[in-house]
Amino acid sequence: MKTRNYLLPYAYKKAGMWMLIPFAAICLCFLFDVKLPKIEVPWLAIGDDIFYKGKADLVTEAGMLGLLVSLCFIALSREKDEDEMTAHIRMQSFVWSLWFTSAILAFGILFIMGLDFLSFALVALYLYYLVYILKFNLTMRGIRRAGR
Amino acid sequence: MKNTVRVERAIKDITQQELASAVGVSRQTINSIEAGGYVPSAVLAFKIAKYFGKPAEAIFELEEGD
Numbered sequence: 001m002k003t004r005n006y007l008l009p010y011a012y013k014k015a016g017m018w019m020l021i022p023f024a025a026i027c028l029c030f031l032f033d034v035k036l037p038k039i040e041v042p043w044l045a046i047g048d049d050i051f052y053k054g055k056a057d058l059v060t061e062a063g064m065l066g067l068l069v070s071l072c073f074i075a076l077s078r079e080k081d082e083d084e085m086t087a088h089i090r091m092q093s094f095v096w097s098l099w100f101t102s103a104i105l106a107f108g109i110l111f112i113m114g115l116d117f118l119s120f121a122l123v124a125l126y127l128y129y130l131v132y133i134l135k136f137n138l139t140m141r142g143i144r145r146a147g148r
Numbered sequence: 149m150k151n152t153v154r155v156e157r158a159i160k161d162i163t164q165q166e167l168a169s170a171v172g173v174s175r176q177t178i179n180s181i182e183a184g185g186y187v188p189s190a191v192l193a194f195k196i197a198k199y200f201g202k203p204a205e206a207i208f209e210l211e212e213g214d
Binding site: 081083084085086088143144146 | 172173174176177179180183185186188189191192
């Protein structure tokens with residue numbers, strides 16, 4: 001019986017890793033208030049009074065979207081040697097990351113206030129992906145080393 | 149779940165890689181199964197048993213607490 005796993009081919013993982021470098025750098029600049037050039041364009045979005053008609057900074061939008069896409073590529077691509085044990089480790093890592101991220105979010109909601117909460121919220125958007133990628137890859141690394 | 153995959157492999161004189169290729173998984177998966185770190189799915193257990201020409205229960209055995 002064939003089951004769908006909804007994963008991308010392995011090549012996307014490599015592409016995601018290369019994409020991560022510039023996009024993570026842009027997002028770190030936002031986080032630490034480093035000034036980047038602005039490219040403002042008219043933008044229609046959901047916002048005040050249902051529709052937000054104003055301007056958006058393309059550098060910000062591209063940076064955050066690029067980070068999301070690159071993390072998706074890394075997290076949701078097959079391994080070179082993907083098999084049922086990899087799928088099992090993937091599932092365990094998903095659950096572990098969800099617990100860990102929830103604990104961090106609960107801590108942030110309770111103990112981070114003011115403007116710092118905005119920085120925390122920005123990181124929190126990507127935290128689940130980051131924790132999952134670290135957990136999954138460290139586990140796989142441990143298994144590959146044990147099997148040598 | 150206990151298994152005798154390592155013993156069966158030794159009898160047949162094949163490497164982990166050869167068994168892994170025959171049943172369509174990675175060598176690390178066979179290594180983890182032999183070490184007891186990973187319990188294979190029913191499909192994989194039947195594939196391994198078929199490869200050795202034995203019934204699955206001759207290779208895989210439930211332990212107390214399973």
